Amino acid sequence: MNIAKDRVVSIDYTLTDSSGEVLDSSAETGPLSYLHGNENIISGLEKALEGKDEGDSFKVSIPAADAYGVRDEGLVVNVARDRFGEIKDISEGMQFEAETAEGSRMVTITKVGADMVTVDANHPLAGIDLNFDVKVVLIRAASAEEIEHGHPHHEHTGCGCGGGCGDECGDECGEGCGCGGEEETASSGCGCGGCS
Numbered sequence: 001m002n003i004a005k006d007r008v009v010s011i012d013y014t015l016t017d018s019s020g021e022v023l024d025s026s027a028e029t030g031p032l033s034y035l036h037g038n039e040n041i042i043s044g045l046e047k048a049l050e051g052k053d054e055g056d057s058f059k060v061s062i063p064a065a066d067a068y069g070v071r072d073e074g075l076v077v078n079v080a081r082d083r084f085g086e087i088k089d090i091s092e093g094m095q096f097e098a099e100t101a102e103g104s105r106m107v108t109i110t111k112v113g114a115d116m117v118t119v120d121a122n123h124p125l126a127g128i129d130l131n132f133d134v135k136v137v138l139i140r141a142a143s144a145e146e147i148e149h150g151h152p153h154h155e156h157t158g159c160g161c162g163g164g165c166g167d168e169c170g171d172e173c174g175e176g177c178g179c180g181g182e183e184e185t186a187s188s189g190c191g192c193g194g195c196s
């Protein structure tokens, strides 16, 4: 099964910037699952994944414009320090949710002065060209519910077979599945080969 629209895909990945510094990785969190073709992940990475097969590994460089966008210096604003009220220890690098004209978004404090605090509402990865080292771990058909929701339900079904483990999967796959409704790791998946 290749990666195509409305398939659930699990990937292992390492994300580095142009200097080679690791910005993010699935090594600790486990593989990332997403529903292909539903804007769950950045467009540049989704394009690179299109048509790939289970077990495929590849590297892709995605310019900032196709990743988290270019930086908008208009999103960097100075705010009077007393606007932060109760928050006592404001420090550079702190991130918090703020209400903006475009809804709530994550902002980062980039400078703390005596009276003014500089707040940057750009995405932390805006303006950064991203290098992904990706391995496709699992590809499966999505359930009707997942397609309706526009995201995978891997966390709930656990086994990754898309059949709801305990119930339908057991019926479909018999003992071959072996998931028994218990959570399986995303990388080992269901393993039954009969679910998708």
Ligand code: ZN
Pocket (backbone or CB within 6 Å): 146, 149, 151, 152, 153
């Ligand atoms: Zn859902």
